[in-house]
Amino acid sequence: MGTGNREKDYVLQELEKQYPPKVKAMYEAVLELFASGRELGTLKVSEITAKAGIGKGTAYEYFSTKEEMIVGAIRYEASKHIAIIAELIEKGQSFQEIIFQGLDMLEATTKKYNGFALLEKILSDRTITGKGLLAGLEKQKEGCAFAKSMTVKLLELAADRGLVQERNVYKVWSAILSQFAVYAFFLANREFMMEVDQEEARQSVYKNIIKLLN
Numbered sequence: 001m002g003t004g005n006r007e008k009d010y011v012l013q014e015l016e017k018q019y020p021p022k023v024k025a026m027y028e029a030v031l032e033l034f035a036s037g038r039e040l041g042t043l044k045v046s047e048i049t050a051k052a053g054i055g056k057g058t059a060y061e062y063f064s065t066k067e068e069m070i071v072g073a074i075r076y077e078a079s080k081h082i083a084i085i086a087e088l089i090e091k092g093q094s095f096q097e098i099i100f101q102g103l104d105m106l107e108a109t110t111k112k113y114n115g116f117a118l119l120e121k122i123l124s125d126r127t128i129t130g131k132g133l134l135a136g137l138e139k140q141k142e143g144c145a146f147a148k149s150m151t152v153k154l155l156e157l158a159a160d161r162g163l164v165q166e167r168n169v170y171k172v173w174s175a176i177l178s179q180f181a182v183y184a185f186f187l188a189n190r191e192f193m194m195e196v197d198q199e200e201a202r203q204s205v206y207k208n209i210i211k212l213l214n
Contacts, residue, residue, distance in 0.1 A: 019076065023062050025052035030073035035112050045069070081105045086150055095158040099176070099206050106180060110187045164213035175212035179205045 019027070029051035033043060045066050049056045063069040084105070088098050151169050158164045166172060183205045186193060 020062070022052070022054055022058055023072070024076075025054060026059060026062070026069060027073040027076040028052070030070055031077055034073075043070070081109075082150070089150060089153045089157065092157065095154065095161065095163055096206055098154060098157075099209060100202065102176075102180065103183060103202050103205060106184060107187060110184060158213070163210060166213040172213060175209050179208050179212075182208075 026048055029048045030043075033048065033051060043066070045059050046056045048066075048069065049059050059069065063072070081102075085098060085102060088101055093101075148169055151172055155164070155167065155169070155172055159167075166175070183201060186196065186201050190198075
């Protein structure tokens with residue numbers, strides 16, 4: 001196992017220590033059920049706890065509603081990716097290495113959750129569950145300040161090495177997210193883009209981000 005993988009494993013282990021074992025088990029169960037193709041509207045607490053190997057009543061010791069549990073699971077999954085990127089930024093990794101690590105995680109997530117399937121389920125679900133989940137996600141504002149701080153540090157890394165001139169955090173987010181969205185579309189539609197090599201697509205993402213930030 002390479003040094004990068006060992007560092008990634010360490011970051012994830014430290015992050016997971018923040019969650020009680022039963023909460024972590026329920027989050028993992030929710031994510032596994034999503035990955036298997038389950039719909040939000042039909043997901044039951046009893047099904048989640050059974051998957052987690054704990055009693056149904058235990059869920060309500062930690063969560064008030066099913067939506068709260070699902071929001072927590074989504075945040076748990078996102079926090080793992082954010083923690084890895086934050087660690088790379090703190091260690092002063094190159095802008096390119098950080099972007100490529102982000103693409104690696106996007107590839108893994110796309111494979112695990114069948115492209116945009118998870119996001120589509122959340123946005124298209126018209127049940128109380130779907131509305132409750134969106135409302136729960138909307139309340140999660142505290143992560144924005146951290147994301148902004150992390151973006152500023154990432155920008156400083158790139159600027160110090162003469163890669164970018166842009167200083168507006170919103171424009172940085174727009175540039176990176178737009179190119180990641182394009183790459184996600186590429187991953188989800190590989191069968192229609194066989195003429196495009198995956199490494200070529202990755203390099204294009206990085207080059208386009210640099211262009212957008214100059």
